[in-house]
Amino acid sequence: MRVFTYQRVETPVEAAVAAATVPGARFIAGGTNLLDLMKLEIETPAHLVDINGLGLDRIEPTADGGLRIGALVRNTALAADATVRRDYGVLSRALLAGASAQLRNKATTAGNLLQRTRCPYFYDTNQACNKRQPGSGCSAIGGFSRTHAVIGASDACVATHPSDMAVAMRVLDAQVETVRPGGATRTIPIADFHRLPGTTPHIETALRPGELITGVILPKPLGGQHLYHKVRDRASYAFALVSVALVVQRDGSGRLAVGGVAHKPWRVEEAERHLPRGAGAVTERLLQGARTTEENAFKIPLVQRTLAAMLAGAKKG
Ligand code: SF4
DSSP: OOEEEEEOOOHHHHHHHHHSOOOOOOEEEEOOTTHHHHHHHSSSOOOOEEEEGGGGOOHHHHHHHHEEEEOOOHHHHHOHHHHHHHHHHHHHHHHHHOOOHHHHHHHHBHHHHOOOOOOOHHOOOTTTTTTTTTTTOOOTTOOTTSSSSSSSSSSSOOOOOOOOOHHHHHHHOOOEEEEEEEEEEEEEEEEHHHHOTOOTTTTBBSTTTTTTEEEEOOSSOOOOOEEEEEEOOOOSSSSOSSEEEEETTTTTTTEEEEESSSSSOOOOOHHHGGGGOHHHHHHHHHOOOOOOOOTTTTTTHHHHHHHHHHHHHHHHO
């Protein structure tokens, strides 16, 4: 691990100023991803800004019937919150499908959104990786690609986003609240928060230098049945090969987003209109334009079958 300096801050603006002032600074809260990356020298921040003292750890109702989740709410607390369980069940289920109990106890809402890909070539510093070292190439293209993206990828990067929580937030049309070093705040729709790789896969989100996530806003509840199904190589502590977040109404209409297939949670609103026609019609539109390899082509029928099983289960429920 490289030498770094460390600073505790007391307000969100102070945090944003600190991160913007020192080149190479990073925020740290739970540290469940960042510390691993630092030990491997994939991330080498010169300065860590500890935001654990900012008090952003509350879950509160909003004036228009939604919910505001503080950036530092731990994944365990969010999954167990009574309002989340009752009104945003897809989010609670997605959280509980992620990581392990110990990691969920430490990991925060903001950190979960910002976790980095688990592409094995990204973690192997002997391999070329445009995300780790821009312009160096991508070892996954032409390499072992079983876990990689089938849609929205580029010639520079075929990584997938690892978060379960973010897939559920995409279905719920969450908004990410931030503050910048000058004190200005903004809200970023979750649809625009994570980026596709394009030619700059090292730029993963819409955040600007020093910009701090302060919370996530959920709109008022959608009703309906909330389901999250994650298909993975082992039953716990594994990332999704494919995951589906689904909110389905009594009349068969609904929303869905898919994880494990793209550089961001994948949702195509036009595809949702075909939900009453079944999983095949939805998947055809959802993954239209997919580019697969021999190793990851299984993800397309896996999305379809997972969705079909969920829709069948929802009808019975
Ligand atoms: Fe790096 Fe992306 Fe290629 Fe993986 S897929 S090696 S993260 S550039």
